[in-house]
Amino acid sequence: MSTSCKGLALELVKCLSETDCVKVQKRPYRECAGEKVPCITSECVGLRETYFNCKRGQGREGVGDCMEPVLYSYA
Known part of the structure; x- marks a missing residue:
């Protein structure tokens, strides 16, 4: 796991550990x-969405670079 999302993952686990779902x-x-309010708090739902968006964004890093056409120069 990349370090940029690791902090969010730890916050999410901490938040979930305080819910009735886990406890x-x-x-x-x-x-x-994967649950929604009221099974988990709205804070946990927000953290989950932020974490998932972070992970989703990492999957797209560099995609644009590899999709660009390669120009060859024959000299």
Whole structure:
């Protein structure tokens, strides 16, 4: 995992660990991360969206560079 999203991932895990989904229902973090309010707090939902957007953005880094045409010079 890239370090730029790692902090968000840790914040999300911390937030989820305080929810009833994890504490009371004893469900896995990954499962709880997919839930919506009221199962998890709106804060956790916001962190999840921010984290997913961060990861999605990393997947696109450099894509434009490799899609550009290559120009060959035959001298």
